[in-house]
Amino acid sequence: MKKKKKKASTKLSSQDLLALGFPSGKPLGTALNIIHTHYTELGKNHQIELLQDVLAAPDQYHMHATLAPLAQAILAQQEAEPIALKPDKQQYAIYGAEGIEEGALNQMDIAMRLPITDSGALMPDAHQGYGLPVGGVLATHHAVIPYGVGVDIGCRMSMSIFDIHTGYLDKNREKIIKMLKDNTRFGNTAFKRPMDHEIMERPEFSEIPIVRELKDRAFQQLGTSGGGNHFVEFGTVEIHDANNDFDLPSGKYVAILSHSGSRRLGANIAGYYTKVAMDYCPLPQEAKHLAWLDLDTEAGQEYWLAMNLAGDYASACHHQIHERLAASLGEAPMARIENHHNFAWKEKDASGKEVIVHRKGATPAGKGVMGIIPGTMATPGFIVRGKGEAxxxxxASHGAGRVMSRTQAFKTLSEAQMRKNLQKAGVDLVGAALDEAPMAYKDIHQVMAYQRDLVEVVGTFYPKIVRMNEDKKYVEVD
Structure with missing residues (x-):
């Protein structure tokens, strides 16, 4: 049944202006206040044209009877001096420095010069990203950096462990491949009839304007996975430590492991609030993607709520993926392990003071905290317990980490190489392109060796049947 198309709002909103490149902060609020007070008789398009005129030449309106406050706010923002970085970076711990590219180190050095920075660390899977490097951990004072969290907010790992003999996988490979095709969707595909979930009733979907606009798409993408390095796979897991948090005897089991995030919901929240932060917090060019939001501001509080919603939404998607597959298997999981990265947490530093800890592509590893660190589609992943290393x-790392950019992988590697690598590991692959070939990643065993002081290994996961994105355009499928 086709949904009725929503009638476009006739009232000018902040999203309308931001989409036109209008600066956020004081100019945005002033513009809306003036329009909704003095120009309600104009149509929406005429209102936009008027504001665009002021934005294009604010000096011509600084004495205008009604538009002067807007012109002055725009001029003041344009003249604002960038916030100065500290002249010297603070020292920070680097794990596996010899395997980390210079671009990632430079990005972390800049982050350590922010006036809000408390402390930082770089994980052994680190590589260059936007703003904070992937694998970067940054603690700040009462401020959150949207690009320090990342675009795929709340991206996470989730594992279900089943009391099924591991021989089941080899005997039923074709059946499991069909199971994955029937019960998972990637990239721009979606289920024709998404399963409902209580996450869609959260008040943030009605209370935060940018989130409200994303609700329909978020519902459409429930229970699906993203593209890139996101996957759902069947494999075997060996539990080494009988004193584990999920009461599993040592031994081998069948497991499902998934990696994905908050889809377009998280990406749009990240994009919107990064722009707000960059307008609110002008920084030098080399640091502009590290713009922050003070948590005492309305924008900072909104982002914090929206970020947490996106993280919970990502978790709901994983739960639905695992529920669908468990139902198809006809088995209930014995245990579920889950952790997320690309997030910010309120934690205490060594002195007991609250800080905001950004983990962009890093796994929480507080003392006793359980997590999953995957390898590649052809190498082991690990169930770990954090050691709480200050x-x-x-x-800890969130995976193996790239040793080749996606572009480099496409230029350097071949399909034949990837097939040979997968065949040697005994892995069947559904989907995925050369940019996700195992050879494009660091050696997971070396990465784990670099962080032996950060986590202890409780179990080892071996992928056997892997599904990743292979779809090129948005379609609905049953």
Whole structure:
């Protein structure tokens, strides 16, 4: 049944102006206040044209009877001096420095010069990203950096462990491949009839304007996975430590492991609030993607609520993926392990003071905290227990980490190489392109060796049947 198309709002909103490149902060609020007070008789398009005229030439309106406050706010923002970085970076712990590219180190050095920075650390899977490097951990004073969290807010790992003999996988490979095709969707595909979930009733979907606009798409993408390095896979898991948090005897089991995030919901929240932060917090060019939001401001509080919603939404998607597959297997899981990265947490530093800890592509590893660190589609992943290492800000890597950019992988690697690598590992692959070939990643065993002081290994997961994105355009499928 086709949904009725929503009638476009006739009232000018902040989203309308931001979409036109209008600066956020004081100019945005002033513009809306003037329009809704003095120009209600104009149509929406005429209102936009008027504001665009002021934005294009604010000096011509600084004495205008009604538009002067807007012109003055725009001029003041344009003339604002960038916030100065500290002249010297603070020292920070680096794990596996010899395997980390210079671009990632430079980005972390800049982050350590922010006036809001408390401490930082770089994980052994680190590589260059936007703003904070992937694998970067940054603790700040009462401020959150949207690009320090990342675009895929709340991206996470989730594992279900089943009391099924591991021989089941080899005997039923074709059946499991069909199971994955029937019960998972990637990239721009969606289920024709998404399963409902209580996450869609959260008040943030009605109370935060940018989130409200994303609700329909978020519902459409429930229970699906993103593209890139996101996956759902069947494999075997060996539990080494009988004193584990999920009461599983040592031994081998069948497991489902998934990696995905908050889809377009998180990406749009990240994009919107990054723009707000960059307008609110002008920084030098080399640091502009590290713009922050003070948590005492309305924008900072909104982002914090929206970020937490996106993280919970990502978790709901994983739960639905695992529920669908468990139902298809006809088995209930014995245990579920889940952790997220690309997030910010309120934690205490060594002195007991509250800080905001950003883990962009880093796994929480506080003392006793359980997590999953995957390898590649052809190498093991690990169930780990955190050791609570203060120098690492209670963190560990979130995977193997790239050794080749996606572009480099496409130029350097071949399909034949990837097939040979997968065949040697005994892995069947559904989907995925060369940019996700195992050879494009660091050696997971070396990465784990670099962080032996950060986590202890409780179990080892071996992928056997892997599904990743292979779809090129948005379609609905049953």
């Amino acid at each position: 120098a690492a800000i209670n963190s």
